[in-house]
Amino acid sequence: MAFEIHYEAVFRDGLAPLLLLTPDLVVVAVNDSYLKTTGWTRADLLGRPIFTAMPRDPHDPDLRGLKALRASLEQVAATGEPSAVALQRHDVEVPGRPGTFEERYWSAVNSPVFDPGGRVHLIIHRAEDVTAFVRHLRRGGQDAASCARAEQGESDPGAFVRARELLAVSERLHHAYTQQGHTMAALREAAEQQRRFVLDASHDLRNPITGLLTKLEVGLSEPDTDLRPILHKALRDAERLKDIVADLLELARLDTTAPTATEPIHLARLVADELERRTLTAAVVTRLDRRAVVNASPIRLARLLGNLIANAERHTTTTIEIVVTADPPEAVLEVIDDGPGIDPADHERVFERLARLDEGRRLDPSGSGLGLPIAREIAQAYGGRLYAADHPTGARFVLRLPLAT
Incomplete structure (x- = not known):
């Protein structure tokens, strides 16, 4: 049964927290899951540069987490390649309690969306709240050094399975899109070359055909004229036509058949x-x-x-x-x-x-x-x-x- 996918609805109601950014890192769309996870509103984010919209984390005065995220997003915009951000701490302000922040840990995957010309048009930012995983490490007896390593992205890779899977799928899609773009460009170039070839070949065929017709018309319209010079010229035009057709046939054979026996x-x-x-x-x-x-x-x-x-x-x-x-x-x-x-x-x-x-x-x-x-x-x-x-x-x-x- 045929059906139509409403992509805006899929994005809005998706389970993963998602932001849609321009290559200049301005937020143009945010889904409900992202707002629920962060406690922010659409008014806080839409139309604003992401790093202006995001509240500063008092736990991270050096902005290490935001710098890592910015580097990842800028890399996607510049190269068109997906990029993952390691586990980072970025505390979130508690809704209704200004100035009060809740300890939160995140990983992220940033993926490009291309325009028909193959340029980066948008960036999908998927945030993964892994605070529960960090807390689980602590309950399991991990020491402070282990948790610090986790915060720097050195935790058990199993924690980031979903992020890695998304990155792998994004990379495959990007590769397929790039290959498709190359194929379409080659097909367009081949079609254009074929069009030019047909036009030029038609022009070259038309010249001797026109000359041949003119000479025959002259011979028919002037019955007392000596036809031998006219026929000689008509013969040269016919031979020229034969040569052009032979060349076109040879090119067709070279294009469509394997080399003959050697x-x-x-x-x-x-x-x-x-x-x-x-x-x-x-x-x-x-x-x-x-x-x-x-x-x-x-x-x-x-x-x-x-x-x-x-x-x-x-x-x-x-x-x-x-x-x-x-x-x-x-x-x-x-x-x-x-x-x-x-x-x-x-x-x-x-x-x-x-x-x-x-x-x-x-x-x-x-x-x-x-x-x-x-x-x-x-x-x-x-x-x-x-x-x-x-x-x-x-x-x-x-x-x-x-x-x-």
Whole structure:
């Protein structure tokens, strides 16, 4: 059967003495049990700083008990972590007899309440009257030194079982709340990234589609026009669409599937095969260590290398350098161009999906900004790293993969 919890009523009628404080330690709520235990009234407490509202204890002229309580509350406000206060004596004025105080002993647990942003919004102060326990110690023959130790929080831990249990539950709740906050933040960030990705991908797809439609409309509206140049341009737009769709499908596979079956791959041979397959407009210099062998999918690793070479060819001035070395426990592949290079502030940005720097847009207006993100995700799928590194004469991309054993 469905029911609704009235939290204010639960707080007000709870058996444990409870105060609700702001992080500035101003009392905003007090339950009936607290008023009954202390003899104070709501008018004494509500809207007032707790240490202004609490009467001074003549037994404690140095305010040791209040200082310990203040330190605990301030710790909760500052750190968001629950805090317990050891057994302290704080005498309470007898109702109806001003100036007459009754000997009382207390322990306390202070717990945070967080706002949706994860900041401490309120503090729950639970006071535990343990005067009866101290008196029991005395009746049981404890000497003055033992009672003094009890007053300083060194009594039998069994006396504080309830306080410890409350603190443990509060800590677990705080941990769960923190984890939930991290999870929700990650989900929100993932959703925002997905939204941006879809918008950017739609924009990149729209451009060649618009060009293709325009060319076809021109061809249909002017029947006497030579269609071959129009069809050639339409073909390039269609090929651009095919490339973008292929990149999007590759990213989807990388996001949703485990790495494909691996086999030993000689990086030097992979570079040689890729260079033989491509017709480049720039000179290429290689330094290849044949000891660099890794375990990966040859198709995906060739895709990674091809994306790095295409990026270098787009930005280089005259020469591309490809270096393969063995640097145990890793194999290293570097692709270096002599173009304008990448600002260190953009070293990570170039690996964001669909992110394109101004230089890249100038050199290749039809580029999608997916090549480097795909290359990095392929590297990560096989336990490796791909990053942009500093270089004096251009851009330098470094791939590190575990050496095959």
